[in-house]
Amino acid sequence: MLPRPIQNLIDQFAKLPSVGPRQAARFVFYLIKQPKKELDEFTKAVLGISKNLKNCSLCFRFMETTGNICDVCKDTKRDNSTICIVEKDTDIEAIEKIGRYNGLYHVLGNNGIKDFGEKNIQELHLKELIERIKKNQEVKEIIIATSATTEGDTLALYISRLLKPLDIKITRLGRGLSTGSELEYMDEETLTNALLSRK
Amino acid sequence: MLPRPIQNLIDQFAKLPSVGPRQAARFVFYLIKQPKKELDEFTKAVLGISKNLKNCSLCFRFMETTGNICDVCKDTKRDNSTICIVEKDTDIEAIEKIGRYNGLYHVLGNNGIKDFGEKNIQELHLKELIERIKKNQEVKEIIIATSATTEGDTLALYISRLLKPLDIKITRLGRGLSTGSELEYMDEETLTNALLSRK
Numbered sequence: 001m002l003p004r005p006i007q008n009l010i011d012q013f014a015k016l017p018s019v020g021p022r023q024a025a026r027f028v029f030y031l032i033k034q035p036k037k038e039l040d041e042f043t044k045a046v047l048g049i050s051k052n053l054k055n056c057s058l059c060f061r062f063m064e065t066t067g068n069i070c071d072v073c074k075d076t077k078r079d080n081s082t083i084c085i086v087e088k089d090t091d092i093e094a095i096e097k098i099g100r101y102n103g104l105y106h107v108l109g110n111n112g113i114k115d116f117g118e119k120n121i122q123e124l125h126l127k128e129l130i131e132r133i134k135k136n137q138e139v140k141e142i143i144i145a146t147s148a149t150t151e152g153d154t155l156a157l158y159i160s161r162l163l164k165p166l167d168i169k170i171t172r173l174g175r176g177l178s179t180g181s182e183l184e185y186m187d188e189e190t191l192t193n194a195l196l197s198r199k
Numbered sequence: 200m201l202p203r204p205i206q207n208l209i210d211q212f213a214k215l216p217s218v219g220p221r222q223a224a225r226f227v228f229y230l231i232k233q234p235k236k237e238l239d240e241f242t243k244a245v246l247g248i249s250k251n252l253k254n255c256s257l258c259f260r261f262m263e264t265t266g267n268i269c270d271v272c273k274d275t276k277r278d279n280s281t282i283c284i285v286e287k288d289t290d291i292e293a294i295e296k297i298g299r300y301n302g303l304y305h306v307l308g309n310n311g312i313k314d315f316g317e318k319n320i321q322e323l324h325l326k327e328l329i330e331r332i333k334k335n336q337e338v339k340e341i342i343i344a345t346s347a348t349t350e351g352d353t354l355a356l357y358i359s360r361l362l363k364p365l366d367i368k369i370t371r372l373g374r375g376l377s378t379g380s381e382l383e384y385m386d387e388e389t390l391t392n393a394l395l396s397r398k
Contacts, residue, residue: 005247012244045211046245048204
C-alpha cells in the first residue's frame with residue numbers, strides 16, 4: 001500500500017543493526033518530510049561511503065579514495081617500529097583519542113571478529129600483516145589489541161602463535177580491562193592503563 | 200580522525216529520530232562492511248525517496264512520481280462521498296489494513312501535528328481540503344480521524360469549526376475501550392468515553 005520508494009527504504013533501514021520495521025518507517029517519514037536541502041545532504045553522505053571510501057593497502061583502515069595509504073601509515077612522525085593490531089576501525093579511534101600511542105595500526109576485519117571460524121580467519125588480513133612485517137625490517141613490536149572477550153583472547157592467542165616464527169616482540173594490552181568489555185566502549189583511563197601496562 | 204565520508208554519514212544518521220552518535224556509527228560501519236551489491240541497493244533506496252516521491256495533488260499522500268493523483272484518489276471503485284482526514288500517511292496504512300473503509304483520504308501534514316501553532320496550521324492542507332470539498336459536490340461525510348490525544352482533539356475541534364460553513368456531515372472516530380484493555384487499568388477519560396458512547 002505504501003508507495004514503492006518508501007517501502008524500499010523502510011526495508012533497507014530495517015536491515016540496520018537493532019532497527020525494526022516500525023523504527024525504519026519512522027526514519028523514512030522523518031527523511032521525506034525534511035526540506036530538500038537536508039534530504040540532499042543525507043543522500044550525498046550515503047553516496048559518499050560507497051564512492052569515496054576504500055581500505056588502506058597497508059593497515060586496512062577505511063580511508064578516502066585519495067592515494068593508497070592512509071594518513072597514519074604515511075605519517076613519518078609516527079613510530080613505525082610498532083604495529084598495533086585492532087579488530088576494527090573504531091578501535092583505532094578509541095586508541096588515538098587517549099594520545100598515548102604513536103605507532104602504526106593493522107585492522108583485522110571490518111566485520112569485527114564475531115563467530116570467527118576457519119573461513120573468517122581468512123578474511124582477517126593476517127597474511128597481509130605477515131607480509132607487512134617481513135617487508136618492514138624496522139618493526140620491533142606487535143601489540144595485539146583485541147577485545148578482552150573470549151573471542152578476542154582466542155584470536156590473540158592464534159595471532160601470537162602465527163607471528164612467533166617472525167621472532168618479534170609480541171605484547172598484549174594489559175588486563176585491568178574487565179573481562180567482557182569491548183575496546184570501542186572503554187573509558188579513557190582504563191584504556192590508558194591497559195596501554196601502559198602491556199607486557 | 201575518521202575518514203570524512205564516514206563521519207559525514209554518522210552525522211546524518213545521528214539526526215534520525217532516537218538515534219545517537221554511537222548508534223549512527225554502528226549503522227555506518229554496518230553499511231560499509233556490506234558487499235557492494237547490498238550497499239548499492241541501500242543507496243538506490245535512499246535516492247528513490249528524493250527522486251521518485253511526490254504528494255498526491257488531491258489528498259497529499261506520498262506517491263510515486265507517475266501522474267498527479269494517487270492510487271486511492273483515482274480508484275473509481277472507492278466511495279468518493281466520504282473523506283477521512285488523517286494526520287499522516289501511516290495512519291492511512293492502519294485504516295486500510297482493517298479493510299472496513301472504502302472512502303477517500305486527506306492527509307493533514309507529513310510532520311504529524313505536534314506543536315501545532317498558527318504557523319503549522321497553515322501547513323496542514325486545510326485550505327486545499329475546503330477547495331476539494333467545494334469542487335466535489337458528491338462529498339457527504341467528513342470523518343476526522345485525528346489521534347486520541349490532546350493535540351488531536353484540539354485539532355479535530357478546529358477542523359470541525361472550519362468545515363461547519365460547508366454544511367456537510369462531520370464525524371469523528373468512536374471513543375471507548377481499546378480491544379484487550381481491562382477495565383481495572385483504564386484511565387478515567389477512556390472509561391468515561393466508553394460509558395458515554397455505549398450502545
